[in-house]
Amino acid sequence: MQKQEEKIEKRYDRELFKKALKAAKQAKEEERKRKARKKIQNTVIYVLGSILVCILVYFLLTLIKPKEEYLLSNQIQIENAFKEIQGENISSEIGRELMIPEISSLSAIAFNPLNGEVLYEKNINEKLSIASLTKLMSAIITLETFSLDEVVSVSRENIPKDLDWQLGLEEGDKVSIENLLKAMLISSYNDCAYIVANAYPYGGYVGFVKAMNRKAKELNMDSSRFSNPAGIDQEDNFSTVKDLALLVSVSRKYPEILKMANISKEIVNWSTQQGVQSKEILTTNQLLGSNRYMKGLKTGITDLAGQCFTGYFVYPSGNELLTIVINSRDRFKETVLIESLARPLLR
Numbered sequence: 323m324q325k326q327e328e329k330i331e332k333r334y335d336r337e338l339f340k341k342a343l344k345a346a347k348q349a350k351e352e353e354r355k356r357k358a359r360k361k362i363q364n365t366v367i368y369v370l371g372s373i374l375v376c377i378l379v380y381f382l383l384t385l386i387k388p389k390e391e392y393l394l395s396n397q398i399q400i401e402n403a404f405k406e407i408q409g410e411n412i413s414s415e416i417g418r419e420l421m422i423p424e425i426s427s428l429s430a431i432a433f434n435p436l437n438g439e440v441l442y443e444k445n446i447n448e449k450l451s452i453a454s455l456t457k458l459m460s461a462i463i464t465l466e467t468f469s470l471d472e473v474v475s476v477s478r479e480n481i482p483k484d485l486d487w488q489l490g491l492e493e494g495d496k497v498s499i500e501n502l503l504k505a506m507l508i509s510s511y512n513d514c515a516y517i518v519a520n521a522y523p524y525g526g527y528v529g530f531v532k533a534m535n536r537k538a539k540e541l542n543m544d545s546s547r548f549s550n551p552a553g554i555d556q557e558d559n560f561s562t563v564k565d566l567a568l569l570v571s572v573s574r575k576y577p578e579i580l581k582m583a584n585i586s587k588e589i590v591n592w593s594t595q596q597g598v599q600s601k602e603i604l605t606t607n608q609l610l611g612s613n614r615y616m617k618g619l620k621t622g623i624t625d626l627a628g629q630c631f632t633g634y635f636v637y638p639s640g641n642e643l644l645t646i647v648i649n650s651r652d653r654f655k656e657t658v659l660i661e662s663l664a665r666p667l668l669r
Contacts, residue, residue, distance in 0.1 A: 410541070410571035411438045412564060420663045427650035428628070429563040432660050434668060435571040435644050441664050446564040449545055450648050453622030453630045454510045455566060456553030458573045461503060463533045464518050465576055470500040474521040476592075481516045485554065488513040489590070489601065497592035505590055507582040509603040510621060515552040527551075541568050555626040563646050570619060570632045570644050583618025583634075586610050608654050609633065613661070615669075619644075621653070629653035635661055641668035 412433060420432065420442040429450055432442040468474075476495040489511040491497060497517070505514040519530035534548040546561035546569075553559065561569075573579050586605045591598055606621040615635040622630035628649035635643040645660050647653050 410435060410568050412440065412567045412571070420660070420667075422660060422663055425647070425650070425656045425659070426652065427647040427656055429648040430646060430650075430656070430660070431563045431567055432643060432645045432664050433567060435574065435642050436640075441643075441667065442660060443563070446567075447545065447562050449560045449562055451555055451559065451624060451627035452553060452561045452566060452648060453555075453624040453627035454512075454553040455561075455569075455620055455622045455630050455632060455646075456548060456551065456559065457506050457510065457515055457622075458569055458579070458620055458632075459534050459537060459548060460515050460518065460530075460551040461507060461579055462573065462576065463522075463530060463537060464499060464503060465578055467522065467524075467533075468499040468518075470498070470503070470578065472499045473497065474499065474502075474517070476517050477520040478513075478517075479520055480527045481513055482554065485512050485516075485552075487511060489603075491517060491592060492594065495592050495594050495599075501590040501592060503578065504582050504585070504588055505603060507579060507620065508585050508588055508605050510606050511603075512552040512554065516550075519551040538565070538569075541565075541572055543568055553622055553624070553627075555624045563648055566632065566646050566648075567644065570634070570646060573619065574617075574634055574642075574644070580618060580634075583607070583620065584610065607631075609657065613658075615643075615661075615665070631657055633657045633661060635665075637665065637669035639669050643668055 422442055425444070427444065429445040429448050430442065431440065431444070431446050433440045473496050476491045476493060476497060478491075478493050487510065489505050489509075491513060499518070502514045502518050505511040506518070516527070519527045522530035522533070525532065530551060531548060534551065538546045538548065543561065543565035546565040547558050549556045549558040586607075588603055589600055590603055591600045593599070607618065609616055610618070613635070615637055617634045617636050619632050619634040629651065630648050631646070631650070631653035633643075633645040635645075637643070643661060643664050645657050645664075647656050647660075650656050
């Protein structure tokens with residue numbers, strides 16, 4: 323029996339077993355550490371790879387998604403665009419009076435903005451709705467507040483549900499001030515005027531309308547009141563032809579307004595969630611291109627205001643003529659008549 327135990331003891335070396343067990347534990351610990359290091363390495367590689375993928379995707383998206391330059395359409399380059407513009411003076415007396423047959427317009431004027439000489443007038447102090455001629459004041463406030471290449475996010479707040487004549491911008495779209503102004507001054511789109519007003523940084527829509535009325539006082543438009551930026555019919559949105567003469571005369575001093583008012587056709591762009599949208603817009607000024615002296619300026623039409631138009635003409639002599647007709651039955655025909663009779667006195 324003792325010999326058998328001694329035999330077993332020789333085959334079962336406790337010290338050797340302990341060493342083997344210790345070695346096994348060490349090997350297992352090393353394997354655990356190796357796996358931990360591998361896991362950390364994989365995590366780091368995954369994180370870095372994810373970051374690199376995100377950077378790559380972002381870079382690719384910048385190549386694909388709409389850029390601000392895609393939102394701009396032949397940006398108008400103007401020097402000293404924000405120089406201070408002084409008000410105008412309109413003579414209180416008629417100078418070389420034109421003999422114009424009776425016209426249908428409820429109110430009208432023809433004058434030389436260089437010296438304020440009035441050549442023709444009709445009911446120039448009567449307060450009337452002025453339709454989209456209002457947008458000239460909106461354009462001035464816009465140019466004094468924004469840069470042309472500034473891109474704003476569209477808010478449809480304050481836009482009347484039944485508003486007609488819209489470009490069709492939707493909530494959240496991105497559009498440049500240049501494109502909004504072109505849509506306002508070339509095609510007279512109403513929603514664009516509201517969108518600019520909503521984006522006004524000093525009080526939003528309400529602040530924009532206040533700025534319009536503040537500017538009117540600066541220009542001595544004492545018989546005018548603005549309640550919306552587009553010129554839709556409202557009791558507290560009105561002016562007189564005499565006041566409008568001041569507004570139109572000042573408007574012609576803004577190169578951006580004149581350049582846009584002389585565009586007969588243009589492509590405007592804006593960005594939506596689906597991508598860049600484009601639309602061809604056409605001028606509402608039917609006289610543009612028909613008279614070589616014409617340099618714009620703005621149309622308007624509503625139920626209360628009737629047909630409205632202000633024309634701007636520059637002659638080889640250097641003289642200028644501004645005409646305004648409000649609530650006319652044929653605004654363009656009557657403007658042509660007034661201009662043709664005034665031209666011999668100015669060219």
